Amino acid sequence: MSDRCRDLHRSDGTFGMSVIIIATQVGGGMHLHRVTKSGHYRSARYDIGEATDPASSPTNDTSSSHVKSALRMVCSSSVSIRMANSAVSSRGRRALVVEDNAIMRLVVRKLMKEQGIVLEEAENGKVAVESVKEGKSYDLILMDREMSVMDGHEATKQLRLLGVKTPIVALSSDSQQCDRDLFLRAGADEFVEKPLTKDKLAGILSKYGLQ
Secondary structure, eight states: OOEEEEEEEEOOSSSSOSEEEEEEEETTEEEEEEEETTOOEEEEEEEOOTTOOGGGSOOSOTTOHHHHHHHHHHHHOOSOOOOSSOOOOTTOOEEEEEOSOHHHHHHHHHHHHHTTOEEEEESSHHHHHHHHHTTOOOSEEEEESOOSSSOHHHHHHHHHHTTOOSOEEEEESOOOHHHHHHHHHHTOSEEEESSOOHHHHHHHHHHTTOO
């Protein structure tokens, strides 16, 4: 039995991400996992068989052209499809993304997989701080600003007080100088404006010797 996965995205022309579809092939079946921009999650299984035309397969969501298109792309694509589970790279690089938005975490997850970096996720600053207190360490931390429970500024301060020397890169859609200054005073090494892109991540990894 083989597991194969591909991330497929549809753009809405503004933010750039309206629906993210994760398609995982298991033997002769296919699991589709959809997360919308609003955070709605849905999962469905399709028994397609390796040679079956996905357009003719019964689905639980016949009204969704997005799902059918995704299924067709996964079945017919000649592109090498990565394993669903992130493989640990030979260098064992590890990163932590601290972000309360599920869509943003999916974006970062995809970008990190492309770089062969093992990613852990925290939905707020408190979870990140507790993770470090439990003894976990990372080669890079990506920190969002606005989060419930504990925001990025406070989390960065607490991580530095714990003696964390890991590069902390602040991520925020607010590019005002005052926000940058607050993050840098809290202990962040760098401020990067959202959205995080492949090129931006490549620049970050190169700067901190993680490529």
